[in-house]
Structure formats: C-alpha cells, structure tokens
Amino acid sequence: EPEVTQTPSHQVTQMGQEVILRCVPISNHLYFYWYRQILGQKVEFLVSFYNNEISEKSEIFDDQFSVERPDGSNFTLKIRSTKLEDSAMYFCASHGGGAETQYFGPGTRLLVL
Amino acid sequence: AQSVAQPEDQVNVAEGNPLTVKCTYSVSGNPYLFWYVQYPNRGLQFLLKYITGDNLVKGSYGFEAEFNKSQTSFHLKKPSALVSDSALYFCAVRAPEAGYSTLTFGKGTMLLVSP
Numbered sequence: 001e002p003e004v005t006q007t008p009s010h011q012v013t014q015m016g017q018e019v020i021l022r023c024v025p026i027s028n029h030l031y032f033y034w035y036r037q038i039l040g041q042k043v044e045f046l047v048s049f050y051n052n053e054i055s056e057k058s059e060i061f062d063d064q065f066s067v068e069r070p071d072g073s074n075f076t077l078k079i080r081s082t083k084l085e086d087s088a089m090y091f092c093a094s095h096g097g098g099a100e101t102q103y104f105g106p107g108t109r110l111l112v113l
Numbered sequence: 114a115q116s117v118a119q120p121e122d123q124v125n126v127a128e129g130n131p132l133t134v135k136c137t138y139s140v141s142g143n144p145y146l147f148w149y150v151q152y153p154n155r156g157l158q159f160l161l162k163y164i165t166g167d168n169l170v171k172g173s174y175g176f177e178a179e180f181n182k183s184q185t186s187f188h189l190k191k192p193s194a195l196v197s198d199s200a201l202y203f204c205a206v207r208a209p210e211a212g213y214s215t216l217t218f219g220k221g222t223m224l225l226v227s228p
Contacts, residue, residue: 033215042220043157043203056215091156099145099164102216106156
C-alpha cells in the first residue's frame with residue numbers, strides 16, 4: 001500500500017539554525033500539506049501546496065517558513081531561523097483531490113534547543 | 114471558519130464494552146468529516162470519513178461513525194472495545210464549499226481500554 005514517508009524521523013537543532021524537513025508524498029497525489037503538533041496539543045494546519053504553488057497558509061506559516069517541491073517526488077518544509085517554539089512534530093500529508101482522504105506521514109519530531 | 118470540538122480529554126472503557134468518542138463541528142456548507150487515530154510516537158492513521166450518502170459510515174478496525182446533521186455531530190463508535198484500541202483519536206473537518214481544502218482537527222481524545 002502506498003504511503004507518505006518523511007525524513008528525518010527526529011531532528012535536534014540549535015535556535016537560529018535552518019532546518020529542512022523532507023517528505024515524499026504518495027506518487028499520484030496532487031495536493032500536499034504540512035501540519036504540526038506541539039507536544040500535547042492538537043494538530044494544526046501550516047500550509048497547502050498545489051500545482052507548484054502555495055494554495056493556503058495559516059497564521060503560523062510566517063516568513064520564516066517556506067515550502068518547495070524541488071523535483072517530481074520530494075516536498076520540503078524549510079524553517080529559516082528556528083525558534084524554541086518551533087519544537088513540534090511536523091506531519092506531511094497528501095491527497096489526490098476532491099473528497100479523497102488526506103494520508104499522513106509518520107512525522108518528524110523537531111527539537112529546538 | 115471551521116472548527117471541531119471533542120469535549121472529552123479521555124474516555125475509559127473496559128475491554129468488550131461498547132465505546133463512543135464524541136465530536137461536534139461547526140462549518141459553513143456541507144462538511145467532509147474524518148476520524149484519525151494516533152498511536153504513541155506514530156503518525157496519524159486514517160480510520161473513516163463521511164462525505165455524502167448514508168449517515169452511518171464504517172471504517173477500519175471495526176470502527177464506525179454516525180453523521181448527524183441536526184446535531185452537527187460525528188461520534189466515533191465501536192461495539193466491542195479492544196485493549197489495542199487504546200490511542201489518541203482525532204476528529205477533523207473540511208468544508209470545501211466554504212473554500213477550505215485543509216483539515217481542521219479537534220484537540221483529540223485519549224481512549225483507554227482496560228483489560
């Protein structure tokens with residue numbers, strides 16, 4: 001069964017450093033998402049991406065964040081200068097459009113020290 | 114705006130008993146409703162969804178949910194709980210007619226099934 005994959009599974013970084021989180025969505029999917037979950041809290045939407053551009057973004061997704069689909073398979077989330085409050089589990093998701101289900105990857109746990 | 118409420122932080126049930134995890138939503142237009150489950154240190158796994166049609170939807174692992182438009186609810190149910198059902202359950206909504214392609218999640222309900 002196809003699945004969304006994410007790397008790395010864990011990342012520890014120093015405050016102010018740049019991080020890139022990587023995702024490989026399901027191959028025939030067209031819509032891609034990033035969500036985050038701060039420890040003990042609910043899952044929050046960050047950004048959606050379709051047709052090589054951002055289609056929606058939340059208030060959380062400020063200028064420190066960017067997304068890219070550099071090739072036909074990867075979908076990345078970059079945080080330019082990490083802050084302590086960026087520590088969270090980051091989930092990538094994808095779906096094929098319409099009423100289809102969003103499938104989530106296993107997540108990347110980011111810890112900013 | 115769209116929102117989801119899961120009024121219970123935790124639900125405790127004995128193995129073999131029926132379980133219900135509650136979810137209500139607020140959205141403009143017709144909602145798409147989803148349940149996901151999260152096991153410790155794992156990602157979100159899709160359980161079931163309501164898009165249209167029959168109000169009772171059946172999903173993975175014997176779970177089902179009933180869409181109630183008048184009560185704006187989408188409670189998750191299972192006739193007989195298993196210890197292995199213990200996990201964090203999230204209800205989520207999309208409202209594409211309102212222009213929302215993204216999922217809005219509830220805060221989650223921890224289900225604990227005791228042997």
